[in-house]
Amino acid sequence: QSALTQPRSVSGSPGQSVTISCTGISSDVGVYNYVSWYQQHPGKAPKLMIYDVSKRPSGVPDRFSGSKSGNTASLTISGLQAEDEADYYCCSYAGSYSYVFGTGTKVTVL
Amino acid sequence: EVQLVESGGGLVQPGGSLRLSCAASGFTFSAYAMNWVRQAPGKGLEWLSYISSGATSRHSADSVKGRFTISRDNGKNSLYLQMNSLRAEDTAIYYCARDLADFNKYYFDYWGQGTLVTVSS
Numbered sequence: 001q002s003a004l005t006q007p008r009s010v011s012g013s014p015g016q017s018v019t020i021s022c023t024g025i026s027s028d029v030g031v032y033n034y035v036s037w038y039q040q041h042p043g044k045a046p047k048l049m050i051y052d053v054s055k056r057p058s059g060v061p062d063r064f065s066g067s068k069s070g071n072t073a074s075l076t077i078s079g080l081q082a083e084d085e086a087d088y089y090c091c092s093y094a095g096s097y098s099y100v101f102g103t104g105t106k107v108t109v110l
Numbered sequence: 111e112v113q114l115v116e117s118g119g120g121l122v123q124p125g126g127s128l129r130l131s132c133a134a135s136g137f138t139f140s141a142y143a144m145n146w147v148r149q150a151p152g153k154g155l156e157w158l159s160y161i162s163s164g165a166t167s168r169h170s171a172d173s174v175k176g177r178f179t180i181s182r183d184n185g186k187n188s189l190y191l192q193m194n195s196l197r198a199e200d201t202a203i204y205y206c207a208r209d210l211a212d213f214n215k216y217y218f219d220y221w222g223q224g225t226l227v228t229v230s231s
Contacts, residue, residue, distance in 0.1 A: 045223050
């Protein structure tokens with residue numbers, strides 16, 4: 001199973017919006033609505049930000065949103081804040097209790 | 111409060127073995143599927159292995175199939191990863207993560223802090 005494709009980096013100024021894409025294939029992102037997104041600050045464990053493509057766990061700010069079209073899922077951070085600077089990984093269920101992660105995107109707040 | 115605490119990492123020679131543990135607390139461990147995920151230095155996340163709540167179903171990534179074995183002891187609220195025939199490319203931080211698969215939800219809602227495995231002579 002090949003890793004899902006994400007841009008290496010995206011950046012934006014405080015208050016702006018950034019979108020991270022996550023491209024898979026028809027046997028993972030394209031067929032399952034089980035895309036999740038994780039935020040990881042340096043030296044820390046990943047944290048769940050989005051699940052089931054667009055649902056937010058309790059405690060995650062509503063400026064984080066997710067969507068999917070075809071084989072590509074997206075994470076949008078609106079109203080970018082300094083604390084949003086981190087690495088972000090998408091993940092898709094790939095069937096038979098297996099998962100595939102994205103390559104990861106570094107978000108920089110300018 | 112849900113807590114997952116990994117242990118057992120360290121320095122091991124190529125070809126060697128290591129057993130990682132993940133101690134769970136703050137939830138009914140026997141009701142949840144669990145996974146191991148790793149992250150090589152400066153690299154991305156890689157899913158490794160899944161085990162169902164009752165250990166009746168296990169699945170692993172091709173990269174570790176035949177070398178790594180996931181197991182659990184629900185009586186001890188613990189998850190394990192037996193790693194054999196270790197290679198330099200297995201050097202990584204290893205995380206355990208709780209899975210909602212037994213509830214027909216497929217994502218990792220809680221993660222441990224990770225344990226570092228270094229494979230080097």
